Amino acid sequence: MPDHDFRSETTTDQTDRVIGCLVGLAVGDALGAPLEFSSRPQVRSRYPHGLRDLVESTLWAKGEYTDDTQMALLIAESLLEKKAFVPSDIAKRFRVWAETAKDVGIQTRAVVNMVGYTQDPESCSSRYYADHPHSSAGNGALMRCAPVALFCLDSSEKLVETSRASARLTHYDPKAQSSCVILNAWIRAAIRNGIRDARSDALALLKPIEHSPWQRLQRIETCKNDDIASTGYTVHTLEAAAWSFLTTDSYEEAVIRAANLGNDADTVAAVCGALAGAYYGHVAIPERWRTQLFARSSDPGDCFGAGRGRNERFSLILINLKYMCVVMRSGVGSRALGGAGLVFTEMTCLSPEGRITLGCAGIYKPEHLLAWKRIVEFVHSASHEGYVVIGITRLT
Numbered sequence: 001m002p003d004h005d006f007r008s009e010t011t012t013d014q015t016d017r018v019i020g021c022l023v024g025l026a027v028g029d030a031l032g033a034p035l036e037f038s039s040r041p042q043v044r045s046r047y048p049h050g051l052r053d054l055v056e057s058t059l060w061a062k063g064e065y066t067d068d069t070q071m072a073l074l075i076a077e078s079l080l081e082k083k084a085f086v087p088s089d090i091a092k093r094f095r096v097w098a099e100t101a102k103d104v105g106i107q108t109r110a111v112v113n114m115v116g117y118t119q120d121p122e123s124c125s126s127r128y129y130a131d132h133p134h135s136s137a138g139n140g141a142l143m144r145c146a147p148v149a150l151f152c153l154d155s156s157e158k159l160v161e162t163s164r165a166s167a168r169l170t171h172y173d174p175k176a177q178s179s180c181v182i183l184n185a186w187i188r189a190a191i192r193n194g195i196r197d198a199r200s201d202a203l204a205l206l207k208p209i210e211h212s213p214w215q216r217l218q219r220i221e222t223c224k225n226d227d228i229a230s231t232g233y234t235v236h237t238l239e240a241a242a243w244s245f246l247t248t249d250s251y252e253e254a255v256i257r258a259a260n261l262g263n264d265a266d267t268v269a270a271v272c273g274a275l276a277g278a279y280y281g282h283v284a285i286p287e288r289w290r291t292q293l294f295a296r297s298s299d300p301g302d303c304f305g306a307g308r309g310r311n312e313r314f315s316l317i318l319i320n321l322k323y324m325c326v327v328m329r330s331g332v333g334s335r336a337l338g339g340a341g342l343v344f345t346e347m348t349c350l351s352p353e354g355r356i357t358l359g360c361a362g363i364y365k366p367e368h369l370l371a372w373k374r375i376v377e378f379v380h381s382a383s384h385e386g387y388v389v390i391g392i393t394r395l396t
């Protein structure tokens with residue numbers, strides 16, 4: 001995967017795949033959530049033809065995404081606001097979120113609540129790993145790492161380094177770190193070059209000592225359903241997600257296959273969804289699923305309150321990701337990224353249908369529209385191409 005200047009080659013298709021990655025993660029998460037903790041025989045007995053749509057469960061509302069997406073959004077928000085990977089900033093967000101989150105992984109909760117975590121998260125996760133050397137390779141880092149890939153599309157070196165660092169926020173185990181590198185390198189190749197199978201290039205980014213757990217991943221599509229373990233072990237999770245993606249030919253079938261594996265179903269489907277969304281793009285994610293995504297008022301990604309099913313902050317993150325792509329493409333640089341911060345803090349309204357349509361008047365408050373116009377005018381003055389991309393693309 002040679003590095004080129006991402007600005008010179010970003011296309012509308014690539015932008016759609018960036019959005020597809022994050023929406024794909026959330027939809028997969030929401031689809032798998034009701035099946036978490038169900039064994040595969042239990043899933044088969046409850047859904048003989050497979051669970052094929054978003055449904056509610058005792059813990060989750062229909063379409064509600066879980067900690068996988070919530071933590072990914074916390075990372076995405078931090079990256080967009082800081083315009084850099086700042087571990088202490090993300091650690092603060094994790095700590096606040098964990099205080100009220102409905103579902104937090106055991107290891108994540110333990111590390112996030114350690115003394116000194118918000119100042120130096122890595123030393124806390126390192127200590128946890130030293131105390132639990134054989135039981136700290138859970139998938140809690142893998143499930144949330146995709147925004148790092150979106151932030152590092154311009155550099156493979158930066159992607160490897162930042163993916164590792166994002167794992168070490170809670171999961172120091174080398175297997176957790178390498179799983180994030182593989183997934184993010186695969187996502188990057190899918191978005192940049194439309195590559196379906198980037199396993200070899202992704203594995204080549206690992207240190208030689210890290211390769212042994214990943215031998216089976218290289219031929220995972222030859223495995224039978226019963227040979228795939230969908231546990232919370234990060235190697236199993238990435239294998240199961242890759243198997244679901246490589247043995248199907250659409251976003252929809254990939255995440256359905258992943259979710260119906262049961263066990264850690266939401267995370268397997270979330271990881272598969274991020275990868276499949278990055279490859280097939282946002283347009284390939286069924287609209288009925290995109291519009292049914294649901295978040296509670298206290299969760300990252302929503303400000304409207306329980307029952308509305310609107311995802312305002314989630315949509316704003318998507319808008320800003322799209323904006324970041326435009327900035328990369330147009331090459332207007334850091335001044336425009338400052339503008340992205342303005343968008344993030346000032347635009348707070350959606351249409352009654354829950355849609356953000358950038359060219360549609362009436363979806364923003366007047367002052368927000370004014371702020372948005374200033375940004376668009378700035379980008380337009382720097383790059384006609386960038387303006388066109390903003391103007392013609394719609395998000396749901």
Ligand SMILES: [Mg+2]
Nearest residue numbers: 066067068266
């Ligand atoms: Mg979850």
